[in-house]
Amino acid sequence: MANIQAIAQQAETIAKKLSIHKYDIYGSSVDETSVQVDKGEPKQVKASNRSSVIVRVWNEQDQIGVTSTTDVNETGLELALKTAFEASAFGVKENAPDFSPMAKAPTVVVNLPKVTPAPVPDLIEALVGAEKGVLTAHEAIASVPYNGIAQREIERFYLNSEGAQRCEERSYASIYLYGKTEQEGRKPRAAGAMRFKSSLAQLDVEGCTKEAIEKTLSHLDYEKIASGKYPVVFSAEAFLSLLSAFSNMYNAQSILDNRSLSTADSLETQVASPLLSVYDDELNSENVSAETFDGEGTPTRRLPLIENGILKNFLHSAGTAKRMNAEPTGHASIGAKVSVGLNYLVVEAGKAADDAYNLDQADGVVLVDDLQALHAGVNALQGSFSLPFDGWLIKDGKRISVESATVAGDFREVLKNIQHIEPEAEVTSGGICPRVWVSELSITGEA
Amino acid sequence: MPAAIFEQPLRLEQIPSLTYSATPDRFDQTWAAPLATLLGLGRAVGADFVEFFLERKNYISCLAEDDTITSISPSLVSGAGVRVFKGKADCYVSTNDLSFNGLKAALEKGLAIMGLELPGPHSHVPELNLEPLRDYGTSRAKENWLASCVSMQTMGDVLLEANAALAKQATHVQARRAAYFRDWQEVLVASSDGTFARDIRLTQSVGYNLLCADGEHRSSIGERLGNTGDPSFLTAWDYEETAAKVAESAGKMLYADYVESGSYPVIMANHFGGVIFHEACGHLLETTQIEKETTPFMHKKGQKVANENLTAWDEGLSSEAFGTIDMDDEGMPVQRTLLIENGILKNFLSDRAGSMRTGHPRTGSGRRQGYTHAAASRMRNTYIAPGDFTVDELFASVDKGIYCKKMGGGSVGPTGQFNFSVDEAYLIENGKITKPLKGATLIGEATGIMNKISMCSNDISLAPGFCGSVSGSVYVTVGQPHIRVDDITVGGR
Numbered sequence: 002m003a004n005i006q007a008i009a010q011q012a013e014t015i016a017k018k019l020s021i022h023k024y025d026i027y028g029s030s031v032d033e034t035s036v037q038v039d040k041g042e043p044k045q046v047k048a049s050n051r052s053s054v055i056v057r058v059w060n061e062q063d064q065i066g067v068t069s070t071t072d073v074n075e076t077g078l079e080l081a082l083k084t085a086f087e088a089s090a091f092g093v094k095e096n097a098p099d100f101s102p103m104a105k106a107p108t109v110v111v112n113l114p115k116v117t118p119a120p121v122p123d124l125i126e127a128l129v130g131a132e133k134g135v136l137t138a139h140e141a142i143a144s145v146p147y148n149g150i151a152q153r154e155i156e157r158f159y160l161n162s163e164g165a166q167r168c169e170e171r172s173y174a175s176i177y178l179y180g181k182t183e184q185e186g187r188k189p190r191a192a193g194a195m196r197f198k199s200s201l202a203q204l205d206v207e208g209c210t211k212e213a214i215e216k217t218l219s220h221l222d223y224e225k226i227a228s229g230k231y232p233v234v235f236s237a238e239a240f241l242s243l244l245s246a247f248s249n250m251y252n253a254q255s256i257l258d259n260r261s262l263s264t265a266d267s268l269e270t271q272v273a274s275p276l277l278s279v280y281d282d283e284l285n286s287e288n289v290s291a292e293t294f295d296g297e298g299t300p301t302r303r304l305p306l307i308e309n310g311i312l313k314n315f316l317h318s319a320g321t322a323k324r325m326n327a328e329p330t331g332h333a334s335i336g337a338k339v340s341v342g343l344n345y346l347v348v349e350a351g352k353a354a355d356d357a358y359n360l361d362q363a364d365g366v367v368l369v370d371d372l373q374a375l376h377a378g379v380n381a382l383q384g385s386f387s388l389p390f391d392g393w394l395i396k397d398g399k400r401i402s403v404e405s406a407t408v409a410g411d412f413r414e415v416l417k418n419i420q421h422i423e424p425e426a427e428v429t430s431g432g433i434c435p436r437v438w439v440s441e442l443s444i445t446g447e448a
Numbered sequence: 449m450p451a452a453i454f455e456q457p458l459r460l461e462q463i464p465s466l467t468y469s470a471t472p473d474r475f476d477q478t479w480a481a482p483l484a485t486l487l488g489l490g491r492a493v494g495a496d497f498v499e500f501f502l503e504r505k506n507y508i509s510c511l512a513e514d515d516t517i518t519s520i521s522p523s524l525v526s527g528a529g530v531r532v533f534k535g536k537a538d539c540y541v542s543t544n545d546l547s548f549n550g551l552k553a554a555l556e557k558g559l560a561i562m563g564l565e566l567p568g569p570h571s572h573v574p575e576l577n578l579e580p581l582r583d584y585g586t587s588r589a590k591e592n593w594l595a596s597c598v599s600m601q602t603m604g605d606v607l608l609e610a611n612a613a614l615a616k617q618a619t620h621v622q623a624r625r626a627a628y629f630r631d632w633q634e635v636l637v638a639s640s641d642g643t644f645a646r647d648i649r650l651t652q653s654v655g656y657n658l659l660c661a662d663g664e665h666r667s668s669i670g671e672r673l674g675n676t677g678d679p680s681f682l683t684a685w686d687y688e689e690t691a692a693k694v695a696e697s698a699g700k701m702l703y704a705d706y707v708e709s710g711s712y713p714v715i716m717a718n719h720f721g722g723v724i725f726h727e728a729c730g731h732l733l734e735t736t737q738i739e740k741e742t743t744p745f746m747h748k749k750g751q752k753v754a755n756e757n758l759t760a761w762d763e764g765l766s767s768e769a770f771g772t773i774d775m776d777d778e779g780m781p782v783q784r785t786l787l788i789e790n791g792i793l794k795n796f797l798s799d800r801a802g803s804m805r806t807g808h809p810r811t812g813s814g815r816r817q818g819y820t821h822a823a824a825s826r827m828r829n830t831y832i833a834p835g836d837f838t839v840d841e842l843f844a845s846v847d848k849g850i851y852c853k854k855m856g857g858g859s860v861g862p863t864g865q866f867n868f869s870v871d872e873a874y875l876i877e878n879g880k881i882t883k884p885l886k887g888a889t890l891i892g893e894a895t896g897i898m899n900k901i902s903m904c905s906n907d908i909s910l911a912p913g914f915c916g917s918v919s920g921s922v923y924v925t926v927g928q929p930h931i932r933v934d935d936i937t938v939g940g941r
Contacts, residue, residue, distance in 0.1 A: 034561075039739075042537060046561045049542040049820055051527065070524040071544045077524070084522050091520045091600050121561045146740035146862055181742065181862060188893065191742075191862040228709050258513060259623040260659060337519035338511065377857035377869040378889050382659055382668045385706075387889035387939045389867045405865050407889050407939030409709070445709035445939040447891060 005158045005168045008054075008078070015079045016162065021058050021086055025100060025161035027296050027335050028054035028073065035151035036124045038132050040144070043125050054078070055335055057098075058085040064092030067337040088337070098339050101319035101329050104165035104298035109284055111291050115154060115170040116200035123201060124150050128176070131210045135180045138214040141221055145213075147179035147193065152201055155290070159298040167298055173289045174201045175430070176209050180217035190223060190402070192216035192371075192391060197430045199289045216370070219393065223402035226394055226446035231367045232420070233408060233442045234360065237427035237434035239369045239390070241346055244279060245431065246379040246386070247412040251306045251314070253321035254341040262384050262413060263312065265325060273310040273416035277437075278351040280305050281316065283331065283344035287428045291345070294331065301331035301344060309351040310416075316341045346432030350422035358421035358438050363395045367444055368436075369408055384412045405447040415439050461569035463489065468548050475502055475636035475646050477581045482548045483638040486555050488576040490532060491640050493564045497533040498555070499639035499800075501777060502546065503819040506594060509629040512607035514615075520600055527819035532558040536805050540822035578644035584774040585634065585648035588677065593650045594632045596679035603628055603682065607654075610687035614656060617688075618695035620702060622661040628654040628682055633818075637779035645779035651770070651923050652681045653912060656690060660698045667701035667886070669694050669854070669871060674770035674912025674923065697854060697872050704884035707873060707940035713849035714890070714933045715842050715876065720855050720911040722926035724933075725760060725832050727858040728866040728894045733762075733787055733795075734813075734825040735802025736918055742862045744895045748793045754898035756791040757835055764812060764828035770912035771828035771924040778814035778823050785811045787830075788898075799825040817920025824919035831927030835904025839930045842903050844879040850888065850938060851876050864894040867939075889939040903932035 008026065016024055030052040037044045055069040056078070066089030070081040128150040135145050151174065158168035179193030194212035198204045235243070249255035250262045250272070263272075283301040284291050294300055297319050305313040317325070318333035318341050334340045360368065371391040378388040387409035393400035421438035468482040483500055490498035505525035511518050528551055529542040541558040543550055556566070585591065598606070607626040614624050631651040638644045655672030671694045675681040716724060729745075737743035745753055754760075764773045764782030775781050778800050786794045798806070799814030802825045814823035843851075851874040858868035870888040874881045910927035 044537060044739075045822070046537075046539040047541070047822065048539070048557055048561060051542060051544050051820060053544075066520070068522045068524065071527055072524065073544070080524065084524070088520050088522060088600060091517055091604050093516060093518055095516070144741050146742045179862065189744075189863040337521035373861065374857075374859045374867045374869075377859060377867065380668065380869075380887075383666045383886075385887050387869065387887055389861075389865070389889070389891055389939075405891055405893065405937075407709075407867070407891055409887065409889070409939055409941055443709060443939075443941045445891075445937060447893075447937045 005166055009160045011075050011078055015082050023059035023162050026054055026056045027159050029157040032154040035149055036128055037149050038128045041129055056081045056085050058089050060089040063097055064089045065097050066092050096324055098320040100161050101297040101299040103329055106300055108293040108300040111293055116172045118152050119201040127206050131178055131206050134210040135178055135213050139218055141182040141184050142180045142217055143183040144181050145178055146181050150176045165298050167294050171290050173199050174204045176204055176206055178209055178213040180213055182221055190220040192220050197289050220402040223404045226403045226406050228445045230441045231444050233439045234368045235437045236370045238429050239372045240437045241432045241434050242372045244346055245343055246375050247381055248343050249381050251316055252341050253315040253317045253325055267312050270312055271310050272312045273307050274419035275310040276351050276419050276422050277307055277310055278349045279307040280347045281344050282347045285345055288345045296334040299329040299331045304330050348434035361398045364397050366395045368393045407445045408442050410442040458573040460571045460573055475634055480578050484576045484578050486551055487640045488573045490555055492573045493559050495532045497640055499531045501819055502528045502636040504634045506632045510603040512611045512626045514624050517604040529819045530554045530558050531822055532562050534562045542820045579642050582645040585646050590648040593679050597630055598682050606682055613688050614691040617691045620660040620662045623659040625657040643779040645775055647775050651676050654685055656694045658694050658698045660702050665702050667698045669698040675768050676772045677768050700884045701872055701886055704886040707885040707888040709940040711935050711937050713846050714936050715851045716931050717853045718907050718909040718929050722831050722928040723855050723858055726830050726926045727860045728897050730827050730830045731860050732894050733797055735796050735798040735806045735808050736825050738806045744864045752791045753793045754788050754791040755901050757904055758791055758901050759833040760788040762787055762827050762830040766829050769829045769925045776812045776814040777816045780810055780812045782812035797825045799823050815922045821919040826922050827924050829925035834906045834908040834929045837903045837905045839905045842905055842930050842932045846876045849876045851881055867891045887940050891937050891939055900934040901931050902934050905930040
């Protein structure tokens with residue numbers, strides 16, 4: 002992709018030619034390489050270099066039109082601006098989005114240097130070694146059907162016709178390993194692990210391998226679980242999944258669209274146990290792909306969503322902030338309709354932890370490790386969920402893998418019925434969270 | 449007779465000076481020369497097989513919320529992917545740059561990744577003779593499709609009228625949405641086995657999402673229609689009929705009780721009920737799953753895998769169905785593939801790599817979301833064939849069970865475990881529907897449920913769907929008649 006100054010210059014020239022006076026552009030370029038292996042041999046290597054921009058154009062009536070394109074050259078940019086201008090005739094007349102008032106505000110300097118990508122043979126060697134580690138750990142592990150190692154470089158920018166210009170570069174690497182067991186007379190089981198870091202060199206391949214082995218083997222001696230109500234402990238990954246699936250609760254655009262579990266009056270109300278505090282913290286030092294500005298150019302920042310169980314803030318774009326008399330929060334993605342979404346969640350215990358809750362001594366508690374099929378089993382508008390999961394029934398402190406089962410409940414009740422939040426938090430790709438204990442949820446085991 | 453003229457074969461050092469003038473805004477025969485040169489280069493360097501996939505896309509979506517058009521979003525995409533095989537291993541490189549040099553750079557990157565180094569400058573680049581362009585884009589007036597599609601103005605008008613119709617028919621409305629998209633795609637495939645084929649596709653979808661609320665009671669119901677190949681699809685939409693259906697379902701589900709978890713016999717409706725076969729069996733018949741050894745059907749070809757009443761197909765041929773394509777994304781004409789016949793597993797769905805790695809023949813099932821994805825074995829229009837029973841006979845066979853009238857989404861895990869959400873369900877007592885139920889999830893294991901589909905009615909109906917998997921999101925059709933599943937675990941409260 003051409004540099005931001007060149008694109009800004011091109012856009013200005015084309016806009017003048019098309020008599021467009023107000024526009025903004027968000028663009029990104031991604032350079033990515035990924036590898037999969039199969040029993041010691043590379044199976045597929047993928048590499049891509051793709052760029053795209055999305056342009057917004059305001060017409061004389063302040064209606065907005067949008068077009069996205071992958072042709073990031075002068076011809077492509079001209080066609081995109083022209084098409085967006087045509088589309089502006091059909092843009093909303095009321096509450097039309099405007100530039101973010103913070104598009105020129107200073108952003109935080111983040112120390113995430115762009116790392117030179119590792120050569121492909123290094124990726125293959127690392128993954129082959131990790132796969133071998135899983136395969137040779139136990140005779141019951143028959144394959145590692147889902148595996149991959151990837152590195153990605155991203156450049157992104159925002160500019161507008163009032164002179165705002167921002168750009169940044171990031172790079173990160175990831176690995177995932179999912180082992181599958183096969184035993185005579187037993188159903189196959191699979192489990193795995195994932196890690197993210199800024200580069201291959203920093204990636205904890207050994208830790209990922211170890212966790213994948215432990216989790217895969219922990220499901221070997223699975224048992225059916227009787228359907229009923231159980232105290233449930235959510236892993237970091239599982240609880241963050243739920244917080245994301247029901248993010249309409251703190252999403253201002255969803256509230257304005259009447260598609261939220263909250264209303265504009267929900268701020269400062271008790272929505273969860275006082276034990277729970279949730280922050281959206283894109284700039285957290287553990288976030289290896291932290292972005293300092295959103296799709297509208299608004300700087301990102303740490304935003305309290307729930308503090309001691311009280312709903313404190315909504316996620317805002319420039320448009321929702323204006324309508325709800327708030328400030329943009331750095332959570333917007335531009336489009337014909339600006340959307341608002343979570344960045345990086347951090348869950349903290351809102352008050353001192355209670356030592357009475359200890360998994361090593363628990364009995365009759367279900368530990369939910371990984372929630373599945375969230376796209377199907379979550380009804381975000383009703384607040385309900387019914388989801389398959391991987392996990393264990395804790396009996397006298399021992400973990401017994403649960404055969405195919407679902408956990409069901411109401412998200413708002415889950416928040417209110419939190420009994421305990423463990424002191425140690427786990428860093429995941431989507432955020433940071435300790436294990437969270439909930440008093441009672443319905444578990445259905447396969448008959 | 450004139451004497452044959454000897455033509456000097458191309459040498460590597462000559463490639464930088466070659467000039468090509470492929471038509472920039474259309475994939476046609478002029479693309480043969482540059483692609484043949486690059487394919488020859490790939491083979492000269494030592495690749496066993498090389499394939500180029502070129503794509504241009506013109507996409508637009510439109511959203512009406514209540515009585516306002518809140519989004520019209522055009523998107524223009526072009527790019528290419530090159531796939532290089534060495535033995536059974538492969539590399540896929542994608543780029544936005546469709547120029548000769550851009551495609552060459554992508555190819556060279558792929559070759560380098562596979563450890564194939566360019567030979568010396570004097571090395572020959574063998575000519576690769578592509579077949580004459582097999583152009584599916586010239587049939588059925590496809591060349592006119594994009595120009596014949598409705599304008600932005602018409603899109604907005606239809607959706608606003610549709611939303612107004614929904615407002616009239618529904619009660620306790622909290623939010624109404626009508627959404628439409630049109631996806632026009634031109635693709636070109638050229639590969640080192642001589643394949644050279646082009647197609648134009650037009651996929652459209654329109655539908656509703658209705659949220660109703662009364663105090664703490666809430667219901668949300670969606671309904672979507674889809675079409676391939678009819679530019680006037682949107683203006684022909686009978687939104688009054690769809691609105692009536694959506695309003696009725698949302699009204700019934702508004703005060704529904706949560707389902708009591710347990711094991712029940714289930715009657716699954718036709719139409720989108722077919723998602724159960726798609727998830728629980730269809731994915732497991734893709735060679736992608738055999739490659740990963742993640743399907744319980746891997747060694748079952750020719751064996752009984754389902755109830756003898758069950759026959760199932762996957763094809764790309766049904767007129768204007770959502771998964772219909774004339775050729776797959778590897779340039780192979782699509783076909784009708786018999787998956788299961790009277791309970792016996794007959795065929796798997798295979799793309800080129802799947803065929804190479806598993807030995808199962810290609811079935812025209814190599815599909816991908818776009819140029820950023822390598823093709824993989826994917827479903828097209830997949831359905832359970834109609835049986836001999838009537839719907840009344842199915843209901844009469846159930847003393848206490850669940851009627852799953854409208855399915856939500858679902859997925860299948862790496863060990864064959866599946867799950868589906870149910871958007872609209874009813875309790876069946878003594879063969880009759882007695883009350884609406886919400887919050888149900890069906891869970892089970894693929895090999896088990898296929899043997900429990902004991903009755904199929906005679907009222908097959910197809911529905912559009914979106915399927916996400918290794919090669920991205922593709923348009924598919926699911927379908928079935930009403931079926932009876934003898935027992936299935938229902939997760940609920």
